[in-house]
Amino acid sequence: MKYQASMSSRKRAAAFEHIQKEYYDLIVIGGGITGAGIALDASSRGLKTLLLEKQDFAAGTSSRSTKLIHGGLRYLKQLEIGLVREVGKERAILHKNVPHLVHPRKMLLPIRDTGTLSENSTSMALYIYDWLAGVKSEERRLMLDTEEMLEKEPLLREDGLTGGGMYYEYMTDDARLTVEVLKTATQFGAQPLNYAEVEAYLYDVHEKAIGVKVRDVKSDQVMPVYGKVMVNAAGPWVDDMREKDNSMNERHLLLTKGVHLVFSRERFPIDHLIYFDVQVDDRMMFAIPRGDSVYLGTTDTVYKEQIERPSVSQSDIDYLLEAANFMFPKLQLTRDDIESSWAGLRPLVHEEGKSPSAISRKDEVFHAKSGVISIAGGKLTGFRKMAERVVDLAMVRLRKEYGMPIQLCRTDRIKLSGSETLKRKKLTKYIQGLETHANGQGLSLSILKSLVYKYGMNTERLLSIYRENQQVTEGSEQALLRAELHYCIDNEMVMSLSDFLIRRTGRLYFERPALAGQYPYLLDEIARELAWTAEQKMADLEEFEREYRAVMSFQTVEV
Numbered sequence: 365m366k367y368q369a370s371m372s373s374r375k376r377a378a379a380f381e382h383i384q385k386e387y388y389d390l391i392v393i394g395g396g397i398t399g400a401g402i403a404l405d406a407s408s409r410g411l412k413t414l415l416l417e418k419q420d421f422a423a424g425t426s427s428r429s430t431k432l433i434h435g436g437l438r439y440l441k442q443l444e445i446g447l448v449r450e451v452g453k454e455r456a457i458l459h460k461n462v463p464h465l466v467h468p469r470k471m472l473l474p475i476r477d478t479g480t481l482s483e484n485s486t487s488m489a490l491y492i493y494d495w496l497a498g499v500k501s502e503e504r505r506l507m508l509d510t511e512e513m514l515e516k517e518p519l520l521r522e523d524g525l526t527g528g529g530m531y532y533e534y535m536t537d538d539a540r541l542t543v544e545v546l547k548t549a550t551q552f553g554a555q556p557l558n559y560a561e562v563e564a565y566l567y568d569v570h571e572k573a574i575g576v577k578v579r580d581v582k583s584d585q586v587m588p589v590y591g592k593v594m595v596n597a598a599g600p601w602v603d604d605m606r607e608k609d610n611s612m613n614e615r616h617l618l619l620t621k622g623v624h625l626v627f628s629r630e631r632f633p634i635d636h637l638i639y640f641d642v643q644v645d646d647r648m649m650f651a652i653p654r655g656d657s658v659y660l661g662t663t664d665t666v667y668k669e670q671i672e673r674p675s676v677s678q679s680d681i682d683y684l685l686e687a688a689n690f691m692f693p694k695l696q697l698t699r700d701d702i703e704s705s706w707a708g709l710r711p712l713v714h715e716e717g718k719s720p721s722a723i724s725r726k727d728e729v730f731h732a733k734s735g736v737i738s739i740a741g742g743k744l745t746g747f748r749k750m751a752e753r754v755v756d757l758a759m760v761r762l763r764k765e766y767g768m769p770i771q772l773c774r775t776d777r778i779k780l781s782g783s784e785t786l787k788r789k790k791l792t793k794y795i796q797g798l799e800t801h802a803n804g805q806g807l808s809l810s811i812l813k814s815l816v817y818k819y820g821m822n823t824e825r826l827l828s829i830y831r832e833n834q835q836v837t838e839g840s841e842q843a844l845l846r847a848e849l850h851y852c853i854d855n856e857m858v859m860s861l862s863d864f865l866i867r868r869t870g871r872l873y874f875e876r877p878a879l880a881g882q883y884p885y886l887l888d889e890i891a892r893e894l895a896w897t898a899e900q901k902m903a904d905l906e907e908f909e910r911e912y913r914a915v916m917s918f919q920t921v922e923v
């Protein structure tokens with residue numbers, strides 16, 4: 365029987381068996397948004413593709429960003445005109461192809477008499493930006509006076525406020541976007557595997573890379589896997605993988621850490637996304653409402669410690685709170701108001717003499733003598749275009765060395781999993797339709813909205829699991845959470861409680877206070893579904909509880 369690629373956790377062991385017998389056109393190392401995008405691009409061009417991720421999908425930087433699909437306004441300040449154009453176009457493509465995960469939101473840009481922005485320069489910059497990024501007419505910038513700004517956001521600092529700009533940014537969920545891209549790649553035959561660490565490259569006698577040695581982190585089994593082209597999309601670990609290939613040169617990564625803090629919306633009651641000047645330096649910061657929370661970020665500091673688990677320090681907190689309390693003086697936020705946090709590492713390509721914030725966010729491709737292609741830098745927003753560039757390069761190699769026909773990129777026309785027939789303008793109508801259908805099943809419009817904003821049209825599959833199981837469990841909240849977990853086990857390769865509560869649902873960041881009552885029964889459920897031993901269950905609980913504590917434990921001394 366023909367092998368069918370799958371993201372079911374139950375079929376993961378069989379997938380490891382299978383990959384040892386295959387000969388892949390492309391092996392992608394890294395299951396963040398960059399690797400996921402490459403896997404989708406390659407598989408949709410007909411390439412036999414394998415993606416290997418050593419942790420969970422998106423567990424690196426791709427679950428720790430500001431979660432914005434930028435139009436590229438900040439690049440305008442650095443005069444990176446080409447980049448503004450490209451990301452503006454990319455944003456529109458993403459909005460069309462995955463409307464359940466990319467949502468336009470109004471962003472306010474306060475102008476202060478002491479700030480880096482003036483009304484004229486802001487108005488002009490936003491005008492040029494609208495034009496370069498091809499912004500739709502209904503989303504073009506609006507300049508507001510002080511009263512109008514305060515009417516929209518009464519918590520803004522009044523003294524010194526001279527007005528502001530309003531434009532649109534698009535919000536997303538970085539980890540879910542990564543998973544939806546991978547699910548779509550799977551539909552084209554790509555096989556993604558999480559907890560699959562590439563330990564080394566395999567070479568032929570001419571020192572050309574012909575495969576990788578991969579370890580199934582869950583079983584500790586090590587195996588060779590062979591392929592024609594290897595792509596290193598390991599984000600902050602790109603240089604580690606280049607070192608394993610002996611292909612480092614003078615161009616190398618500079619990692620910078622970015623921290624976000626989460627507050628309850630009740631404690632930080634704002635209605636718009638706000639992008640404001642930091643008083644103590646020339647940086648800017650976001651305050652972003654999301655459901656019942658608001659998150660604040662970010663920092664940008666050079667990072668030289670271990671990459672796996674960047675942590676939040678007291679000085680990160682001081683910096684963020686000071687900036688927020690200056691811009692929203694009535695709030696007087698303190699450390700006690702923090703409900704959760706995360707820290708991520710930007711894999712930037714080092715530029716001599718430039719501060720972290722001034723370094724270009726452009727991506728860069730390295731082509732090693734061994735044939736390994738590495739891609740570093742870039743943004744979540746530009747992942748599709750980055751993938752196109754990498755797979756174009758791979759195609760040229762595959763034609764030259766293996767006589768394969770060149771296939772062109774078509775990801776700009778591929779609707780992602782969950783958005784197959786969903787139209788951006790019909791999202792609200794779709795959710796209302798679900799509510800009508802679910803009448804009397806304990807599912808409010810806001811619950812359905814939050815599900816559709818995660819799973820798109822796959823919500824219907826999740827709801828059918830919910831209906832099947834509702835009789836045997838207690839409340840509807842529990843039944844729904846269990847159904848969500850089942851859906852993720854069968855379709856999104858959830859292998860641990862942390863995968864589910866951090867990357868698939870974002871609950872650890874945005875709903876932490878409610879988690880204490882939920883994770884014990886979810887642990888029982890996942891342990892039963894994946895047939896864990898008592899030791900496996902205990903180890904997973906310990907791992908989750910470590911993460912649960914980590915988002916609220918802050919280092920007092922910077923290490």
Ligand SMILES: Cc1cc2nc3c(=O)[nH]c(=O)nc-3n(C[C@H](O)[C@H](O)[C@H](O)COP(=O)(O)OP(=O)(O)OC[C@H]3O[C@@H](n4cnc5c(N)ncnc54)[C@H](O)[C@@H]3O)c2cc1C
Nearest residue numbers: 394396397398418424425426429430432562599622744745
């Ligand atoms: C604080 C912060 C805010 C940001 N905000 C935004 C934003 O709002 N909008 C935006 O567009 N961009 C934003 N970015 C940038 C964006 O998040 C990153 O560019 C993007 O997530 C990088 O994705 P990646 O796939 O390259 O790296 P990662 O997501 O880190 O993925 C690399 C993966 O490779 C895996 N890996 C490493 N070594 C191996 C190995 N040996 N074998 C197998 N797998 C391996 C890792 O486990 C990891 O999961 C932000 C970044 C940060 C840090």
